[in-house]
Amino acid sequence: MKVVLQRAKHAEVTVDSEVKGTIDSGLMLLVGVTHDDTEKDADYLAEKIVNLRIFEDENEKMNLSLKDIGGSILSISQFTLYGDTKKGRRPNFMEAAKPDHAITMYEYFNNKLKNLGVHVETGVFGAMMDVTFTNDGPVTLILDSKM
Structure with a gap:
């Protein structure tokens, strides 16, 4: 699994102009x-994400x-993280999981995060989504369970 993590002041996802998820x-x-x-x-990444020390304390550390x-x-499914752009001009998504496996793992991952409090x-898995957010910092990290 790969996760692009971005610290956010606010984030929101809409599908067909309807808000499906929002956080501060x-x-x-x-x-x-x-x-x-x-x-x-999924367990490894969920544990890592909720415990990563990436928010500032009173000393701005x-x-x-x-x-x-x-x-x-705010968790968004993103099969394009497994896009391969080495050859040609169009990404190859052969490394992305098929939808049945992907949705099972994505839902398991989100439930694991919830179970961690x-x-x-x-x-919405598989939908065309509009995602907006304000990156705080900015802080952006890429996590991979295979590394």
């Missing part, structure tokens, strides 16, 4: 799933986690 202080996640991802991959600040997550909002 927290993290906006783009979540990609590949064929051989398992619950172990990145010393606090999402749990420490009581922040929320974090409020999670999501978009």
